[in-house]
Amino acid sequence: QITLKESGPTLVKPTQTLTLTCTFSGFSLTTSGLAVGWLRQPPGKAPEWLSLIYWDDDKRYSPSLKSRLTVTKDTSKNEVVLTMTNMAPVDTATYYCAHYETADHTGFDIWGQGTKVTVSS
Amino acid sequence: QAVLTQPPSASGTPGQGVIISCSGSRSNLGNRYVYWYKQFPGMAPKFLIYANNQRPSGVPDRISGSKSGTSASLAISGLRPEDEADYYCTSWDDSLSTWVFGGGTKLTVL
Numbered sequence: 001q002i003t004l005k006e007s008g009p010t011l012v013k014p015t016q017t018l019t020l021t022c023t024f025s026g027f028s029l030t031t032s033g034l035a036v037g038w039l040r041q042p043p044g045k046a047p048e049w050l051s052l053i054y055w056d057d058d059k060r061y062s063p064s065l066k067s068r069l070t071v072t073k074d075t076s077k078n079e080v081v082l083t084m085t086n087m088a089p090v091d092t093a094t095y096y097c098a099h100y101e102t103a104d105h106t107g108f109d110i111w112g113q114g115t116k117v118t119v120s121s
Numbered sequence: 122q123a124v125l126t127q128p129p130s131a132s133g134t135p136g137q138g139v140i141i142s143c144s145g146s147r148s149n150l151g152n153r154y155v156y157w158y159k160q161f162p163g164m165a166p167k168f169l170i171y172a173n174n175q176r177p178s179g180v181p182d183r184i185s186g187s188k189s190g191t192s193a194s195l196a197i198s199g200l201r202p203e204d205e206a207d208y209y210c211t212s213w214d215d216s217l218s219t220w221v222f223g224g225g226t227k228l229t230v231l
Contacts (some may be wrong), residue, residue, distance in 0.1 A: 039220075046123055046209055047158075047166060049220035062219050096165055105172040107156045107211075111165040 002026035004097050004112035006070060011118050014086050022080040022097030029055050030077050036080040039072065040093040047098070048093075052100060053080055075103055077091040087119045124149065124221035125210050132229040138209040143210035145191050149152045149221055153213045155193040156188055160207045160225075169208075170195065197228075205230040 008020035020038070027034060038050040051071045052060040060071050072082045080097060094116045098108040124130035128143040133139040141157060154173050158166035168177050173193065183198045197204055210223040 001184075046222040046225050047211070048222065063217065064219075104156050107154070107168075107171050109168045109171065109177060111167075114165050 002110045004099060004110065006095055006097050006112045008095075008115055008117065010116060011120065013121050014088055014119060016087050017072070018082075018084045018087050018091070020082045020084075020095055020097075020115065020117075022082070022112060024078050024080070024097070024099070024112075027051040027099065028078070029053075029073050029080070031055055033101055033103045035102065036073070037097065037098045037100045038080075038082045039108070040091075040095045041099060041114075042090075042093040050084075050095075050111050054102075067088075089119045091117070092119045093117060094108060123195060123224035124214060125212065125223035125227045126219070127208075127210060127223035129224065130227045130229065132231055133200045134231045135200050135202065137200050138196065138206040139200060139228065140198075141195045141208050141210075143193040143195070143223050145193070145221075149191075149214040150188060150193055151191040152215055155186065155188050157195045158209045158211070160209065162207075162227070166209065176210035196207045196219060200227060200230050202230050 004024040012018050016069045035054040036050050037052045039047045041047045068085045073080045094114040094115045097112045099110040131139050157170035159169045160166045173188040174186045185196045187194050208226045214221045
């Protein structure tokens with residue numbers, strides 16, 4: 001059974017850097033074809049894709065946020081870490097990590113429960 | 122302004138059928154698969170349809186997806202109260218190099 005769980009601060013101040021950790025089980029990011037994605041959803045709005053990190057350490061970022069995002073993985077801990085710099089109130093959202101499989105074109109099939117992040121001074 | 126266009130709301134009575142549309146362009150739905158998610162308030166999106174019309178295990182066959190050209194649809198037949206939720210379509214956009222989402226459709230079961 002695949003599960004993912006996000007963790008990190010619930011409140012960050014403007015200009016600070018946000019660091020979120022996705023801890024997963026039921027799969028390994030050393031397996032060919034697998035990836036972990038990050039998405040966020042502002043209150044009352046649609047989800048927005050942020051990043052993907054693949055089993056081979058290939059990384060993809062949303063072009064609009066690329067300059068502020070960094071994603072890394074620790075396969076020994078089954079963790080993926082997302083950092084987002086220069087946080088602003090518009091970045092207030094629920095942040096999700098999700099299992100992503102390139103084979104069979106299943107996309108983001110399993111999501112974590114999400115972690116709510118508020119940006120406020 | 123969402124890249125994919127969905128109606129903001131849809132409704133139906135129990136037992137009825139409803140179709141939710143998702144309109145895009147050649148750079149996304151025209152060339153790529155569409156995916157659908159269902160979301161209850163305060164919960165994470167749930168995987169509903171992938172690769173245009175494939176159902177993950179556990180999704181009932183009264184829920185179906187289709188795509189034609191730059192438009193896609195999610196059809197739900199035999200509406201049940203538990204179908205009341207927000208529904209989102211998404212696809213990869215080759216021009217923007219990003220996953221794009223629809224603005225979401227709030228389905229009300231009257």
